[in-house]
Amino acid sequence: MSVWAQIWTIARLELFRVFFSKRSFWVYGLALFPVVIFTGHAIDSKFRQQRWGEGSRITPVMMDSFREGATGEEILEKAGTPQRDRKWTRRQRRDEDDEGPDRRRFMTFFDGKRQAQLNFSDGKLTSVRISPLLNFEEDRKIFAGVFQYFYLRLGIFFGCLGIFINLFRGEMLDCSLHYWFLAPVKREVLLMGKYLAGLIAAASIFTAGAALCFGALLFPHESGEVAAYLNSVGYEHLAWYALAAALGCVGYGSVFLAAGLLLRNPIVPAVVLLLWEASNSFLPDILQKLSVLHYLQSVCPVPAPMNSNAPALLRMLLSPAAPSSVWVAIAGLLGVTALVLFAASQAVRRLEINYGTE
Amino acid sequence: MSATEIVFNDVSKFYGEVLGVNRVDLRIPPGITSLVGPNGSGKTTLMNLMAGLVHANNGTLRVRGISPRNPGELMKILGYATQYDAAPRGSTGFDFVLAGLLLHGYSKPDAEKRAWAALERVSLTQAGNRKVAAYSKGMRQRVRLAQAIAHDPLVLILDEPLNGLDPLVRAETIALFREYAAGGRHVILSSHVLQEVDVFSDQVILIANGMIVAEGQIRNVREEMTEHPSQYLLQCRDAARVASLLFGETHVVEAKIDADGKTLLVMTKNRDAFSASLQQIALSGEEIESVLAADENVDALYEYLIGGRK
Numbered sequence: 001m002s003v004w005a006q007i008w009t010i011a012r013l014e015l016f017r018v019f020f021s022k023r024s025f026w027v028y029g030l031a032l033f034p035v036v037i038f039t040g041h042a043i044d045s046k047f048r049q050q051r052w053g054e055g056s057r058i059t060p061v062m063m064d065s066f067r068e069g070a071t072g073e074e075i076l077e078k079a080g081t082p083q084r085d086r087k088w089t090r091r092q093r094r095d096e097d098d099e100g101p102d103r104r105r106f107m108t109f110f111d112g113k114r115q116a117q118l119n120f121s122d123g124k125l126t127s128v129r130i131s132p133l134l135n136f137e138e139d140r141k142i143f144a145g146v147f148q149y150f151y152l153r154l155g156i157f158f159g160c161l162g163i164f165i166n167l168f169r170g171e172m173l174d175c176s177l178h179y180w181f182l183a184p185v186k187r188e189v190l191l192m193g194k195y196l197a198g199l200i201a202a203a204s205i206f207t208a209g210a211a212l213c214f215g216a217l218l219f220p221h222e223s224g225e226v227a228a229y230l231n232s233v234g235y236e237h238l239a240w241y242a243l244a245a246a247l248g249c250v251g252y253g254s255v256f257l258a259a260g261l262l263l264r265n266p267i268v269p270a271v272v273l274l275l276w277e278a279s280n281s282f283l284p285d286i287l288q289k290l291s292v293l294h295y296l297q298s299v300c301p302v303p304a305p306m307n308s309n310a311p312a313l314l315r316m317l318l319s320p321a322a323p324s325s326v327w328v329a330i331a332g333l334l335g336v337t338a339l340v341l342f343a344a345s346q347a348v349r350r351l352e353i354n355y356g357t358e
Numbered sequence: 359m360s361a362t363e364i365v366f367n368d369v370s371k372f373y374g375e376v377l378g379v380n381r382v383d384l385r386i387p388p389g390i391t392s393l394v395g396p397n398g399s400g401k402t403t404l405m406n407l408m409a410g411l412v413h414a415n416n417g418t419l420r421v422r423g424i425s426p427r428n429p430g431e432l433m434k435i436l437g438y439a440t441q442y443d444a445a446p447r448g449s450t451g452f453d454f455v456l457a458g459l460l461l462h463g464y465s466k467p468d469a470e471k472r473a474w475a476a477l478e479r480v481s482l483t484q485a486g487n488r489k490v491a492a493y494s495k496g497m498r499q500r501v502r503l504a505q506a507i508a509h510d511p512l513v514l515i516l517d518e519p520l521n522g523l524d525p526l527v528r529a530e531t532i533a534l535f536r537e538y539a540a541g542g543r544h545v546i547l548s549s550h551v552l553q554e555v556d557v558f559s560d561q562v563i564l565i566a567n568g569m570i571v572a573e574g575q576i577r578n579v580r581e582e583m584t585e586h587p588s589q590y591l592l593q594c595r596d597a598a599r600v601a602s603l604l605f606g607e608t609h610v611v612e613a614k615i616d617a618d619g620k621t622l623l624v625m626t627k628n629r630d631a632f633s634a635s636l637q638q639i640a641l642s643g644e645e646i647e648s649v650l651a652a653d654e655n656v657d658a659l660y661e662y663l664i665g666g667r668k
Contacts, residue, residue: 155539175443178411179458350413
């Protein structure tokens with residue numbers, strides 16, 4: 001039996017357990033959480049589109065013609081019945097010089113794609129806010145942010161922790177690791193077989209999660225807009241996101257597999273690695289190369305947005321490290337993974353069955 | 359290094375500061391070998407060392423010429439039914455045995471055939487498709503045995519293999535060990551039920567506090583223990599008369615007459631001289647119905663060698 005056949009046999013036997021392990025079932029929740037959010041947003045957008053579409057519409061030219069200072073009656077005469085028209089009175093004015101109550105009015109108009117919110121004070125239009133019902137560009141940026149800040153930094157990180165730590169440590173706790181050690185395979189081969197099983201499971205779960213999220217992002221948008229995006233860069237982006245998710249599992253998986261062999265408490269490596277990855281952008285160039293996140297950020301097709309109003313510390317922690325070229329990033333990540341797996345193979349050769357101390 | 363023996367050469371194993379086994383020198387020939395010792399004496403450590411589940415801190419160990427640090431080669435010839443009661447979650451008895459065989463490189467049809475054959479040998483065919491989690495203790499014991507023998511290993515190591523088995527299955531299992539050992543293979547087992555290993559073992563290794571106390575065929579071990587008198591149980595018509603005759607012999611240390619007046623327990627320092635004396639007494643006309651060595655079982659060896667610390 002060749003080494004590859006042995007690795008595949010081990011992975012095949014291990015796969016079911018990895019996919020359906022009670023101990024790491026929460027990983028599915030982690031992978032699908034953004035899908036739920038994006039799907040919720042998509043469904044809400046569709047409903048709003050439908051609800052607003054049922055009401056009166058104005059032309060886009062009309063929507064752009066609203067100017068401050070116009071009266072409510074002028075607007076109604078020009079644009080017709082609004083989707084919403086609410087009036088209310090503010091008893092106490094902000095400006096003490098003015099006398100009497102402040103009569104307010106709020107109208108909304110819809111042109112099929114955009115919504116205009118008109119605010120009136122004492123009968124005069126004081127502000128016009130036009131916002132698109134759906135903003136494809138903005139949604140794509142939000143997806144990039146969710147992918148990099150949630151999936152890469154948290155979802156895949158902790159998902160791999162849950163899956164790969166349990167490959168050996170979980171079996172120690174279940175007192176079943178000796179069955180593998182009694183197989184006529186080298187320990188290194190066993191390690192690779194288990195790693196492959198974990199990788200298949202983690203990569204499937206998280207690439208599927210990211211792909212579903214991507215699908216939910218596209219769902220409420222107009223089919224023409226979506227088709228144009230997909231045919232230009234959309235499929236390419238999807239492929240890069242999937243590759244980044246899979247590479248995340250490759251990198252973090254190897255680290256947590258090794259951690260499961262070397263340490264009993266998974267909290268310790270998780271905290272240390274999380275801090276290491278978060279502080280990566282402050283580190284010298286050479287140390288940045290020892291971070292999984294450093295390479296993953298370079299593979300992502302769209303830079304993650306950063307809110308300028310976010311606290312300085314948060315911005316500092318989330319700021320990306322100096323990027324590498326995509327192929328250098330992939331090669332670098334695979335190199336780091338190979339190093340970690342080599343260290344893990346040394347550890348697994350020394351590993352002894354001693355359930356009593358677990 | 360012998361390719362037919364299991365050889366321990368000055369092997370020590372420590373778990374941190376706790377002693378597992380200390381400076382073990384052993385040569386285990388093919389046949390049934392029983393490891394006997396109190397809890398925590400190091401039996402399982404010895405077995406785990408042979409199977410490579412733990413590694414020696416000092417010394418060398420070869421199992422039929424193969425180092426336990428080479429599982430790729432060792433596990434082709436070794437089957438180990440451990441004491442650990444766990445099985446992979448959700449697996450049936452058949453799956454459990456089959457998984458081991460697939461890892462041995464058998465094709466699926468061949469592995470399935472062997473798995474059913476192994477289950478049949480331990481009388482578990484009917485329960486083969488049931489989940490291991492639903493098995494009784496005895497059935498789990500048997501399914502582990504089935505997995506250990508499924509690939510027909512040359513060395514079969516069994517940790518407490520008779521625990522939880524009913525008398526019929528126990529007899530079948532012992533017959534299986536004998537059949538295995540008869541083919542020039544190693545069957546190494548541990549047990550707390552001392553009488554049962556006494557019956558079918560070719561040799562016994564007595565271990566206490568991580569050290570080998572004695573090894574060999576029980577009778578041989580007993581004969582080497584010259585500092586302890588041998589005990590014989592005699593059934594005779596007039597025990598008092600036989601006792602008085604035996605007291606005249608210098609090799610007889612003690613004689614106790616049972617309340618029934620027909621049973622006599624004699625302790626002697628010289629077994630050969632005792633046999634000669636008995637012959638003379640019998641020739642003188644005293645009726646001796648039976649003579650039984652009372653201390654050749656493992657319990658007695660314990661008493662002598664370990665001081666009763668079972």
